[in-house]
Amino acid sequence: MELRRLKDRLKTATRGHKLLKDKSDEMIRRFMLYIRENLRLREEVEGELQASLNSFMLARAVSSDAAIEEAVSMPGTRLKLSASSQNIMSVDVPVFEITKEEGGELYPYSFATVTAELDGAIASLAELMPKLLKLAEVEKTCNMLADEIEKNRRRVNALEYVMIPQLEETIKYITMKLDENERGATTRLMKVKSMLEQQNGVQ
Amino acid sequence: MRDGLIAVVGDKDSVLAFKAIGVDVFPVSDEEEAKERVHALARTHSVIFVTEQVAIWAEMYLKRYKARAYPVVVPIPSAEGGMGLGVSGIRANVEKAIGADILFNKEDKQ
Numbered sequence: 001m002e003l004r005r006l007k008d009r010l011k012t013a014t015r016g017h018k019l020l021k022d023k024s025d026e027m028i029r030r031f032m033l034y035i036r037e038n039l040r041l042r043e044e045v046e047g048e049l050q051a052s053l054n055s056f057m058l059a060r061a062v063s064s065d066a067a068i069e070e071a072v073s074m075p076g077t078r079l080k081l082s083a084s085s086q087n088i089m090s091v092d093v094p095v096f097e098i099t100k101e102e103g104g105e106l107y108p109y110s111f112a113t114v115t116a117e118l119d120g121a122i123a124s125l126a127e128l129m130p131k132l133l134k135l136a137e138v139e140k141t142c143n144m145l146a147d148e149i150e151k152n153r154r155r156v157n158a159l160e161y162v163m164i165p166q167l168e169e170t171i172k173y174i175t176m177k178l179d180e181n182e183r184g185a186t187t188r189l190m191k192v193k194s195m196l197e198q199q200n201g202v203q
Numbered sequence: 204m205r206d207g208l209i210a211v212v213g214d215k216d217s218v219l220a221f222k223a224i225g226v227d228v229f230p231v232s233d234e235e236e237a238k239e240r241v242h243a244l245a246r247t248h249s250v251i252f253v254t255e256q257v258a259i260w261a262e263m264y265l266k267r268y269k270a271r272a273y274p275v276v277v278p279i280p281s282a283e284g285g286m287g288l289g290v291s292g293i294r295a296n297v298e299k300a301i302g303a304d305i306l307f308n309k310e311d312k313q
Contacts, residue, residue: 118223125224142296147299149301
């Protein structure tokens with residue numbers, strides 16, 4: 001009875017193992033695609049961000065601190081996202097979409113009070129924002145995929161090196177025990193038969 | 204609930220520029236402040252850009268957010284320059300997932 005149950009479990013375990021292994025392969029394939037994009041985006045964004053922050057620093061150097069702070073303190077636009085999630089290999093990853101509020105102006109200050117450097121810095125920063133968000137999205141996806149791949153690998157290994165060998169071991173033990181019993185029964189029968197024959201022969 | 208808000212946390216020089224384009228800006232100057240700020244923002248904002256210095260300060264929290272979908276925390280270089288934290292993060296991910304750093308080795312050869 002137990003043997004039958006164990007055999008069923010072994011079958012399930014083997015099938016699960018195969019499925020998980022396939023899943024792992026596919027996840028790694030996708031992960032490679034994402035991580036490549038992540039690297040590319042990261043390099044691009046860091047370069048561009050550096051440039052625009054530098055020009056912003058330059059603008060601060062040219063005008064007084066107070067003027068700059070006043071200029072940017074009341075933003076004309078407000079950047080908003082609609083954040084949803086997407087399912088990649090049963091991992092929920094975020095997806096963003098920028099929903100800029102309409103009617104706002106990019107430059108929330110009078111052009112008379114600040115220099116052109118600030119305009120440039122802000123314009124390039126605003127341009128960079130979608131890319132920055134894309135980076136956020138991709139990087140998060142990579143993070144979560146990496147995590148999931150690791151977890152999945154643990155599961156595969158647990159099945160492959162612990163669960164399946166253990167089940168096989170137990171099945172083997174039970175089978176041998178049953179065979180042993182059967183052999184014991186056969187010999188007993190044969191013995192009884194020969195004893196009976198002997199008795200019959202004496203009489 | 205979070206409402207698709209974007210926040211930037213970092214030293215004042217680096218984050219001020221972001222204010223003009225309409226994201227929420229939080230200047231911080233020391234470790235305690237950075238930790239508290241990031242922790243509080245995690246509940247209200249979906250994307251948090253932090254400068255690399257803040258990322259190091261608040262590392263404990265950032266690790267916790269890594270496995271969740273939201274908030275998304277992204278390290279960015281500050282006005283003074285980057286420390287390569289972003290790229291090293293990518294590298295760590297590759298190593299974690301595949302077990303070896305195959306992406307960067309390949310590039311070295313090219």
